[in-house]
Structures are given as C-alpha cells and as structure tokens.
Amino acid sequence: MKGIIHILKRFLPPYKKHLVLAFVFNILTAILNVFSLATIIPILQVLFRVNTETYTFMPWNSDTSLIDIALNNLNWYITRLIETNGASFTLMMLAVILIGMTLLKTGSAYLGSYFVIPIRTGVVKDIRDRINDKILSLPIGFFTEERKGDILSRISGDVNEVENSVMSSLDMLFKNPLLILIYLTTMLILSWQLTLFVLVVLPGMGFIMGRVGRSLKRKSFEAQNKWGDLMSQVEETLSGLRVIKAFNAEGKISERFHAGSNQFRRMSNRIARRQQLAHPMSELLGTITIAIVLWFGGSLILGGQGVIDAATFIYYLTIFYSIINPAKEFSKSAYAVQRGLASMERIDRILEAENPIVEPQQPVPLTFQREIAYKNIWFRYNNDWVIRDVSLQIEKGKTIALVGQSGSGKSTMADLLPRFYDIQQGGIYIDDTNIKDVRLHDLRSLIGYVNQDAILFNDTFYNNIAFGVSNVEEEQVIKAARIANAHEFIMATEKGYHTNIGDRGGKLSGGQRQRISIARAILKNPQILILDEATSALDTDSERLVQEALEKLMQNRTTIVIAHRLSTIKNADEIYVMREGKIVESGQHAALYAQGGYYTKLCDSQSEFSES
Numbered sequence: 241m242k243g244i245i246h247i248l249k250r251f252l253p254p255y256k257k258h259l260v261l262a263f264v265f266n267i268l269t270a271i272l273n274v275f276s277l278a279t280i281i282p283i284l285q286v287l288f289r290v291n292t293e294t295y296t297f298m299p300w301n302s303d304t305s306l307i308d309i310a311l312n313n314l315n316w317y318i319t320r321l322i323e324t325n326g327a328s329f330t331l332m333m334l335a336v337i338l339i340g341m342t343l344l345k346t347g348s349a350y351l352g353s354y355f356v357i358p359i360r361t362g363v364v365k366d367i368r369d370r371i372n373d374k375i376l377s378l379p380i381g382f383f384t385e386e387r388k389g390d391i392l393s394r395i396s397g398d399v400n401e402v403e404n405s406v407m408s409s410l411d412m413l414f415k416n417p418l419l420i421l422i423y424l425t426t427m428l429i430l431s432w433q434l435t436l437f438v439l440v441v442l443p444g445m446g447f448i449m450g451r452v453g454r455s456l457k458r459k460s461f462e463a464q465n466k467w468g469d470l471m472s473q474v475e476e477t478l479s480g481l482r483v484i485k486a487f488n489a490e491g492k493i494s495e496r497f498h499a500g501s502n503q504f505r506r507m508s509n510r511i512a513r514r515q516q517l518a519h520p521m522s523e524l525l526g527t528i529t530i531a532i533v534l535w536f537g538g539s540l541i542l543g544g545q546g547v548i549d550a551a552t553f554i555y556y557l558t559i560f561y562s563i564i565n566p567a568k569e570f571s572k573s574a575y576a577v578q579r580g581l582a583s584m585e586r587i588d589r590i591l592e593a594e595n596p597i598v599e600p601q602q603p604v605p606l607t608f609q610r611e612i613a614y615k616n617i618w619f620r621y622n623n624d625w626v627i628r629d630v631s632l633q634i635e636k637g638k639t640i641a642l643v644g645q646s647g648s649g650k651s652t653m654a655d656l657l658p659r660f661y662d663i664q665q666g667g668i669y670i671d672d673t674n675i676k677d678v679r680l681h682d683l684r685s686l687i688g689y690v691n692q693d694a695i696l697f698n699d700t701f702y703n704n705i706a707f708g709v710s711n712v713e714e715e716q717v718i719k720a721a722r723i724a725n726a727h728e729f730i731m732a733t734e735k736g737y738h739t740n741i742g743d744r745g746g747k748l749s750g751g752q753r754q755r756i757s758i759a760r761a762i763l764k765n766p767q768i769l770i771l772d773e774a775t776s777a778l779d780t781d782s783e784r785l786v787q788e789a790l791e792k793l794m795q796n797r798t799t800i801v802i803a804h805r806l807s808t809i810k811n812a813d814e815i816y817v818m819r820e821g822k823i824v825e826s827g828q829h830a831a832l833y834a835q836g837g838y839y840t841k842l843c844d845s846q847s848e849f850s851e852s
C-alpha cells in the first residue's frame with residue numbers, strides 16, 4: 241500500500257484537477273444510483289397494490305423528520321395520482337422518472353471516467369518520456385547488448401502494468417470504497433438488522449473468491465516471463481535476419497519460436513480457462529449470497545415483525561447487488577497494484593540508475609589551442625585493466641595513429657576522449673584542462689566521430705547529414721556531401737536529398753553509408769576527429785572513395801586514426817603501437833618499421849602492406 245501511494249505521489253500531481261473532478265462525479269454517481277433505484281419502491285407498490293393506507297399532505301415545516309415528511313408526501317402524491325389518473329398512468333410516470341434518473345446517473349458515471357482518461361494517458365506518457373530521456377542521458381556502458389530487449393519490454397509491457405496499477409489504485413482509493421460506503425449506508429438506513437446479517441455472510445464469500453484469484457496470479461506471472469522471452473527472440477530475429485538467412489537457419493529459429501509460443505499458448509489456455517472460471521464462480525457465489533439474504537429477509541417480512549416491507553426489501557436487494565461489483569473490483573485491484581509495483585521496480589532500475597559520467601560542479605571553459613594529452617591513464621570495463629598506464633600527446637593539427645591487434649584497446653582509447661567512459665586513474669587533458677572539468681556538451685562539440693559501422697537513422701539523406709548541427713543551410717549540406725563523395729549517388733536516387741534511407745540505411749551499400757557519416761562529420765566541422773576503423777568494413781573499390789573523403793575531412797584537423805589496414809596510416813605524424821592495453825612502441829612509420837620490433841611484425845603479417 242505504501243508503495244502505490246509513493247507512485248501516486250510521484251506521478252499524479254500534474255493531474256490533480258482531473259482527479260478531483262473524477263472523485264466528485266463518482267460520489268454523484270453513487271448517490272444518483274441510490275435514488276434512481278429507489279423508484280422501484282413505488283413502482284412495486286403500485287403494481288402489487290400493497291399500499292392501502294391513505295395519506296394526507298404534511299406541511300414541510302412540521303416537527304417530524306424531513307425524510308418521513310418527504311416519504312409521506314411522496315406517497316400522498318402517488319396515491320392521489322392513482323386516484324385521479326389511474327394506476328397505469330402513474331406507473332408510466334414512475335417509469336419515466338426512472339429513465340430520467342438513470343440518464344443522470346450514467347451521465348455522471350461517464351463524466352467520472354471521462355476525467356480519469358487524461359490521468360491514465362498522462363501518467364503513461366510521463367513514464368515513457370522519462371525512460372526515453374534517461375536512456376539518452378545514461379552512458380554507453382550502461383547498455384550492454386542483453387539489456388536492449390529488456391529496456392524495450394520495460395517501455396512497453398511494464399509501463400502498461402504501471403498504468404493498470406495506477407488506475408486500479410485510483411479506483412481502489414477513490415472510487416470503490418466510496419461506492420461501498422454509500423451503498424452500505426443506504427442499506428443500514430433501510431434495515432440495520434438485515435445489514436448486520438449481510439455483514440456476517442459477505443466476508444466468507446469474499447474469502448472464497450480471494451482464493452480463486454490468488455491461484456490465478458501465480459500462473460499469469462509465469463506467462464509474463466514467457467512473453468518477455470518471446471519478445472527478445474523476435475528482437476534477435478529482426479537484428480540477425482541477415483545471418484539467419486545466410487546460414488539457412490530459418491527453420492531452426494522458427495522451431496525455437498514455435499516451441500516458445502506454443503508453451504505460451506498452453507499457459508494462456510490455462511490462465512484464460514481459470515479466468516473464465518472466475519466469472520461463473522463469482523456469479524454462483526453472488527447468487528448464493530443473495531439467496532441467503534432473500535431467505536433471511538423474506539422470513540423477517542413473513543414473520544410480520546414490521547422490520548421491512550416487501551417493496552423496500554426488493555429495493556434493498558438491488559442496492560446490495562450494486563455493492564457486489566465494487567467489492568469484487570476492490571479485491572481485484574489489490575492484485576493489479578501488486579503487479580504494477582513489480583513493474584515500477586523494473587522501470588526504476590532505469591530511471592534511478594546512477595550516471596557515473598557526472599557533469600562538473602563548476603565547469604571551466606574549454607579551449608583547444610595546443611594539445612591533447614593522455615597522462616598515465618588506467619581504465620577497465622569490469623575486472624581486468626584494459627588500458628594500463630598509457631600516456632600520449634597529440635599536438636593540435638597533427639594526426640596520430642593507434643595500431644595493434646584487435647582487442648588491444650584502441651577503440652577504448654578513442655572512447656575515453658569524448659567521455660563515453662571515464663578513466664579510473666590518470667587524466668586526459670586538452671590544453672591542460674582536465675576533460676572532467678568541462679561540460680560534456682562543450683567537450684563533445686569539439687569532437688567528430690566516424691567508426692566502422694556508420695550509424696544512420698531512418699530518415700532522409702538530408703536529415704542524416706544535418707544530424708549533428710542545428711540551423712543548417714541546404715547549400716552547406718550539399719557541400720559536405722560533395723566533399724564526402726556522396727553527392728553523386730544521393731542525386732541518383734529518386735528524391736535526391738529527400739530520399740528516405742530506410743532503417744539504419746539498409747538501402748545503401750557499406751561505402752555509401754560510410755560516406756554519409758563522413759559528410760555528417762564534415763558538416764559538424766569538429767576540431768578533433770576520431771576515425772575508428774572507418775574503412776575496414778569496405779571493399780577496396782568503395783574504400784578508395786571513402787579514403788579520399790576521409791583525407792579531405794582530416795585536412796586541418798587534429799585526428800586520431802585507428803586502422804586495421806596499416807596502409808592507411810603510413811602518413812600519420814606519430815604512430816602508437818598498442819599491445820594488451822599498453823603502448824609498446826611509437827614513432828613515424830619508416831623509423832618504426834626499421835626498428836624490426838612488434839610494429840614490423842604487425843606490418844609484415846599484412847601482405848597487402850608489404851607489397852605496397
């Protein structure tokens with residue numbers, strides 16, 4: 241209970257107005273319901289001609305209670321109506337009143353839910369937005385591959401659970417108790433003896449219904465997990481479609497999915513059958529309760545103690561019947577609230593995840609006039625050091641290259657500069673300013689980044705190129721594309737710059753994608769450029785075009801090049817050779833190669849290089 245109130249406090253404040261309105265209309269609905277059902281009494285009395293008494297009009301200010309006066313005068317009016325216009329006409333009048341009252345009641349019930357809808361959609365929207373923004377702010381390291389599917393399921397499934405739970409708890413706190421209270425009060429006014437009896441019978445029935453509900457819960461939790469499994473499988477299939485097809489593994493994947501979805505179906509069958517059972521069960525139990533009350537109340541009437549008359553008793557039963565629904569919902573919502581709490585916990589694991597990349601308290605301005613320096617840095621992702629005590633300098637305007645076998649830590653070195661990760665020891669400086677002391681935004685706006693897989697978005701060429709900059713002129717975009725050797729193939733497409741490139745640029749070749757991402761970097765015009773294996777995914781033909789584009793991009797910039805093919809880094813001002821997280825050799829190509837050390841071995845192992 242505390243948990244859900246905490247959630248409500250977090251998400252409801254913007255919707256206070258709606259909440260109050262819904263609350264007011266719920267009370268109104270319950271009261272109107274009591275009064276509209278009350279028309280049953282005179283209707284029955286007219287029908288069965290039970291009311292043989294004669295009434296005289298009582299003045300409204302006499303000293304009996306107002307209710308008695310009202311009842312008396314109502315009866316007086318009805319008997320007079322029967323005398324003057326006949327019973328049939330009176331019945332019609334009463335029926336019309338019943339319709340009118342019901343109209344009011346349903347109208348007010350509608351308004352009650354009308355004002356709840358914006359709360360429902362608003363809470364869901366707020367949570368989704370918060371998750372999305374949090375995802376954007378969290379560091380890259382937070383999202384290992386396995387978490388992606390999970391995050392998707394949180395943003396869809398779990399948010400829905402919370403939605404249900406918030407709605408249920410609103411009903412639980414603000415609606416059902418109210419309805420129950422109003423109905424119960426009415427019942428007490430009508431006959432406290434009967435109500436006392438009901439209060440003894442009802443909890444027993446409630447207990448049995450609760451048992452049925454609980455065994456339902458466990459099963460549906462298992463099913464939810466299964467559903468999560470299935471969703472991750474689809475995720476995997478979508479992202480691995482190329483490999484699945486290439487390895488002719490459709491059958492295997494399909495079998496796996498079918499097995500899973502079959503299991504899910506069996507679980508769903510069991511759950512749905514149980515749920516279907518809940519309905520007849522509760523109807524049966526409800527009827528049993530009503531029957532018991534009918535018997536007891538009937539005995540009272542037949543016994544002639546004058547506790548309650550027949551027409552009022554029927555009215556009493558209808559009110560009693562109205563209680564059953566809110567009572568049932570009340571117990572159901574406890575379950576929904578539980579599930580919502582579990583989901584909220586999962587969501588909070590994202591929302592409340594700490595961001596280890598912190599902005600400085602007092603950011604200092606960043607200038608880049610002289611050099612970038614890595615000073616004795618140590619870094620690890622998890623347990624093992626990946627970068628060990630590395631130092632290097634990059635003079636402004638120069639190009640350095642990092643080479644080494646895959647896994648030696650080159651990409652990691654590059655990722656540390658824009659603070660995708662923070663180092664554990666040592667410091668990275670730009671003109672003697674520690675990069676941890678400047679705003680992330682300032683730091684990153686200095687840096688351009690092109691890596692092996694060009695990250696493109698499902699949007700037009702134009703928007704993909706203009707991605708990193710605001711207020712850009714079309715001319716500039718085209719100029720950037722020209723420099724990146726991308727203009728021609730863009731113009732060859734149907735709508736030119738306004739052609740949509742498909743999901744992740746799926747409609748383009750590797751070289752084309754790479755040239756788009758180079759154009760993007762050219763347009764951003766960063767002072768520092770990181771090229772991480774920018775050409776290694778390409779065939780030789782497109783590599784030439786991309787290489788050309790890269791060279792134009794590198795002009796007048798400070799560049800860190802990481803290259804798999806050593807041929808591409810021959811001209812670097814300084815080459816750092818990395819091995820298992822350390823720099824083992826450094827120097828310019830010719831001198832390094834002449835040393836006959838590790839670098840020479842690396843070069844020689846690449847035949848294409850020794851040929852050139």
Ligand SMILES: Nc1ncnc2c1ncn2[C@@H]1O[C@H](COP(=O)(O)OP(=O)(O)O)[C@@H](O)[C@H]1O
Nearest residue numbers: 621622626644645646647648649650651652653
């Ligand atoms: N996100 C990560 N989490 C954990 N370990 C990682 C991560 N990225 C890289 N590594 C590990 O760090 C080491 C260096 O990787 P990386 O910098 O990508 O090497 P390179 O770019 O030289 O191939 C490797 O052993 C790799 O397994």
Ligand SMILES: [Mg+2]
Nearest residue numbers: 647650651652
């Ligand atoms: Mg790498």
